[in-house]
Amino acid sequence: MATKVKKHKLPRVKLHPATLKHAKKGHPWVTEDSYTKEFPRKQNLLIGKNPKGDEKLFLLHDPTHKKVKARIWEIGTELPESPNGFLRSFNHRLEESFLKRVSAREKYQRDNFYLCFAEADGIPGLMIQKFGNVALIQIYSDFWFFFKNDIRRIVKAHCASHFPEVDKFIFQQRKTSDAVNFENLEKKLTEITIQEFGINYHLRFDYRYDIGIYSDMSAIRKKLTNEFRNAKSVLNLYSYTGAFSLFALSKGATDVHSVDLSKDYITWLEKNIELNPQLNSSHHESKITSVEKALKSYADEGKKFDLIICDPPSFSSDGRKSQSALKSYDKLIPMIESCLSDEGKAVVFLNTHHILRKKFNERIEQLASKSGMRVAKALRMEEDCVTLSGFPEGDYLKGLLLSRK
Structure with missing residues (x-):
């Protein structure tokens, strides 16, 4: 037989x-x-x-x-x-991911944090962010789209057990082309207000790629608390909706400038300031212009800052010029140095997995040294956004604190 x-x-x-x-x-x-x-x-x-x-x-x-x-x-x-066997494994991993955040949420001091950080939590291509009572389920791999109903069911069950305040669930399918599709799974929801370190922020869930705050930057903001406390004048370049600007005001800065080419983002930033009456809005000034033009203007005026934050888009169109963020630092580093006070410091970021940390560090160290500065500290994602050993692409958000030699 x-x-x-x-x-x-x-x-x-x-x-x-x-x-x-x-x-x-x-x-x-x-x-x-x-x-x-x-x-x-x-x-x-x-x-x-x-x-x-x-x-x-x-x-x-x-x-x-x-x-x-x-x-x-x-x-x-x-x-x-089988698919059922896979879903049982997914259910177990997701609960483990949620439990990590349950035990650490008091330390976070914010309404916005990751419940699941994709590959680092063993769930590749899927991120879940918590924004107050909203869970934003972000799909980076089309694979997960085919299990959307299962994801919804399992996420809702774990939120009910571990984060019962979450009662709204939104899917966001993100493409490499930067196209975004939002899908509200419950009652229609487009806008909310959340808190990060006691500061209110207005968020929008609609057609935009970004919703108003980057949670992967939150732990880095907290790590820079001492630098912000020691800075009376702060310049926030590529300010987006102003999280670093508002953080500076909350730590006692009396002269905060925000620069962004987007009128929409500056309007959003100023709305965020209005949401925080505890902050002195007279200590803040917005500029809708390119970063290079702003830095040249400040240098011509002899304007100096104790702390400069620079977080360019990974590939930006700043006015008429399009270039990669790392290449843009060839011009920006010496211009930033010219606007620093005697004891001033600068924080520069690169947000892309296409350029690894080693290359970023080496290039910034070279440029900083030519401008009379040195690297004082390296910055990386922490807390709810850990990185995975053996996966350098997951270490996409890279930062360096620069000081004068």
Whole structure:
């Protein structure tokens, strides 16, 4: 009698040796190569084979992504072999992620924090942010779209258990093209007010890519508390909706300037100031102009600042010029130095996974040294936004504190 061959429930695929090598070091992405072109496009869940061992890789397939064709869920010899098995694993991981935040929420001192930070929490391609009573579910991989109803059910259940104040749930599907789709799952919701470190912020959930505050920057703001307390004059470049500006006012700064090319963002910033009567609005000035023009104007006036914050978009159009943020520092660093007071400090950021921290640090150190400055401290995401060892792309938000030599 012929022996029955056990049928695999999920399709098996071959993986490039380099993918297997990086996976063993903790990298959770399977990027496009000759092997991924053979993946069955219509299958959401795959099992990657290691020809040199019994270990297998459970893959979340994303054929529509330009670069990341799959994300690694688990490596082992005994893996889920069905969507239901995967969802049980997802449910367990998400609860673990929520419980981390339950135990730390008092330390955060804010209404806005991540309940799930994608790859760092073992849930690649999916982020969940809490904004007061709202859970914003952000999909970075189309894979998760096919499990949207399951995500909603599981997130609602864990919020009911651990964050009962959350009663609104919104999906945000984010594309590499920067296109965004918001989907309200409950009653229509477009605007709320939240607090971060005792400061009120107006948020909008509509057509915008950004909603009004970056929670991955929150812990860094707190880490810079001493620098803000010691600064009476603060310049916030690429100010967006003004979180650093309002933080400066709350720490006692009496001369705060915010610069952004967007009239909409400056209007939003000024609305945020209005939401905080405890802050002295007369100590703040807005400028709707390019950062380079503003810095040149301040230098011509002889204006000096104790602290300058510079957080450019990863690829910006500042007036008529378009350039990468790192390249823009070639001009910006010497201009920033010319506007610093004798004991002044500057904080410069880069927000992209395309340029790794080492390259950013080396370039900024070179530019700072030429301008008579040095790196005093490195800044990275913390608290609810931890980074994953072996996954440098996850360390996308990089900062350096500069001081005079």
